[in-house]
Amino acid sequence: MKKYWFLLLMLPCLSVAQSGEFKGADEINTILLDRVVESSEQPLLSMLFQFQEPPYDLLPLLGTYDGSIIGNGAIKNGTPNAFNMILWDVLIGNLSLRLSQECNSKVFFVGKVLIQKNILSHLSVLCQWPIPASKDIQLYQSLFDDISMFDVPQSEFDLWYYHYVASGQYDKETPEQYIRELMYALFMNPYFLLQR
C-alpha cells in the first residue's frame, strides 16, 4: 500500500478529467490533425468555419483550456449549450463537406485542407457508394478506428454501421451526400466531442 501513496496526488487530476464538458477547440484541433487532416493552409478550426475572417470571437466558445489557478487545467466555456452546439454543427458540417469533396472537386469548400492518406483510401471506396465494396463492414471498422478514440465502445460502431449501411435507408443518396452525413454523425458523437 505504501508504495502507492503517490496516487493520492493524482486525485485532483482525476476530478478535472471528469468535468462533463467538451474537449474544447484546442484538443479537437489536435485530434483532427492527428487522425484526419494532413495540413491546412490556415489554422484548421478557423478554416472549417468557412468565414471570410477567422472567427476569433467564436472559437473560445467551443471550450478553451484554462491554465489559471482556479481553472486547475479544466476547460473554460466547455459546457454544451444551444449556441456552442450551433458552432460545432457548422464546424463539423464543413469538415464533412470537405471530406465529401474528395468524390467531387466541385463541392464548394474554400481553402486548402489536405486529408491524410489512410482516410483518403477509405473515402475512395465510399465515393463509389452504394456499390457492395462501399458497404464492407471492414472498411467502416477501419475508418471508425482511425478516427475514434480507443475507448469508444464497439456498440457505437455497431449502431453507426447499422444506421448508415445495414438499414439501407441511405442507398439512394449520392456518394457526396452520403459521406457528409456518415462523417458528420461520426464526429458529432459524444465520444468524439466530449471529455471522458
Added chain:
Amino acid sequence: MVIDRRTFLKASALGTSSFFLPHWSWANASQEPHQLLHIHLPGGVDFTYLFDARPLEMTQANLQHNYMNEEPFVWEGPTNGRRTYATHLTKPLLPYQKDFSIINGIFMDRQFVGHDQLENVMFTGNPFGGEAYMPLLNKYTPQTPTPLDGLKKAEFMFFSASNMGGMLPFGSKSTEALVDKLQKSTTDAQSATFQFIASRMKDIGVGKGQFSLASSRMYEAYMKSVPLSEQLKKTNVSIDPNLNPDLQFLNLFNQLSQQNSIRAGYLSIDSISADGNVFGFDAHDSGTAQSQPIFYKVLVERLASIINYLKTTPFSSQKSLLDVTTVVISTEFGRTMRQEFATIDATGTDHNPYCNSILVAGKGIRGGMVIGESDFKTSSENLSGAHLQIDPKKINLVGRVFDFEKQAVVLDQPPVFDAHHYLNIGSVMNTFFDIFSLEKSYYRKLGNGAAAQVLPSLTTLLK
C-alpha cells in the same frame, strides 16, 4: 453486438421524438419578460468625479485631488431623501434622477486590489474567477431558460469566467458571418441523421458520471440549437452605422430580448470615447489623472444616452426596454484620494477596494435612492479606528458602517475593521439575485468554510 431493425428504430424514435413536445415551449414562454443588463466600466472609476464628490476644502487641505477645481453640489435622492455630493459632470443624468439609484461606500475586498481579482469578486464571487453570475440567472431561477444566456460586448474583460459560452459576442464579423451562414442553410430535425445523432447523445446521457451528464446536456443543447438557429436567422446582427456603439449593442439586446432569446447582457464601456480618445479610468499617473474631467464628461453623456434609449425604446406596446430590464452600472473598485508622495496638484490615483459605487435602474429596482455612504467627508472628520487600521496613510475613502436591519448608514466608529459592518459587494450582488430569485446556493457569502454566512441584501432597493 447485433441489433435488429425493430430495436434500433424503437430506440431512436423514443430517444428523440419525446424531446420536442415539452421542450419547444421555451420559445413561447408566457412568463413576464425580464433581463439583466450589466454595464461595466473597467479600470476603476473615480466616483469623486461623479456621485461621491468632495468639497474643495479637502483639496485645499491636501487630502483629495480635484482637477475640476469646482465645488460639488448636493444630489438628493428624490425617493429616500438621502444626500451625496455630485459634480456638475453628472448633470446630464439629472432628468433621469428618479429612474436610477446610487449605491456608495461599497467594500470590495481587503486582500486583493488588482483589476482582475476585484472584477472576479464582482462577477464570480471569487478573486481567482469561476462561474460568472449572468449565465446563472438563466439556469438557476424560476424563469424559463432562454436559448442564449446573453449578449456580450467585451472588448476588454479582466474577469475570468468559465461559463460564458452561451453569450453571443456582439459586433464581431464572425457573429455576422455565422448568422449569414445560418440564413443560407436549413437544419432538418426530422432527418434520419439528426435523429440518429440525437439518439446517441440521449442514450449515452442515461448513464452515470460526468461523461453521461455532459452527453445529456449535449442532447438538450442539440435539440435547442434548432429553434435557436431559426431565431438567429431572423435577427439583424449587422451594425447600424447611424447608432453609436452603445446603442448598437442595445438595439440587438432589445431584439433578442423581444424574441425571449437572452436573459442577460454584458456591455463594457472601455478604451475609446465617442470622439475617439483613449478612455483612461485607471489614472495612476498624474497626466492621465489631470485629463479625467473630460473623460468623465463623455462617460456621463454615454450613460445618459443609454438610460434615455432604455426608457424610450418600446419593448412591447405597453412597456419600455427599461421596464423589463434590471440595469447595473459598475466598476471594479474606487480610487485613492491621492498618492502618498505626490503633491495634491500633480497626483495620480491608485486602486481603492474599500469604497466603490454602483448605479442601478430598471425592473425590480426603486429608482431615486441614494444608499450607503463613504467617510472622510471633510478634512476635520474624526476617522474611525477601523479606517485608520486599514488606511493609516489617510489616502482612501472607506464606506461608512451600514446597518442592514435599518437598511441605512449609521454613524458608528468601530475601533477595528470588520467586513461584516460594511456594505459589501456581495450584498449588492445578492440584491440582484433576489430580483431574479436565483437559487440560494449561489448567493454570496462572507467568511470561510462552515462559518461563512450569506450576506444580507439591500431590501430597501427592491420595488
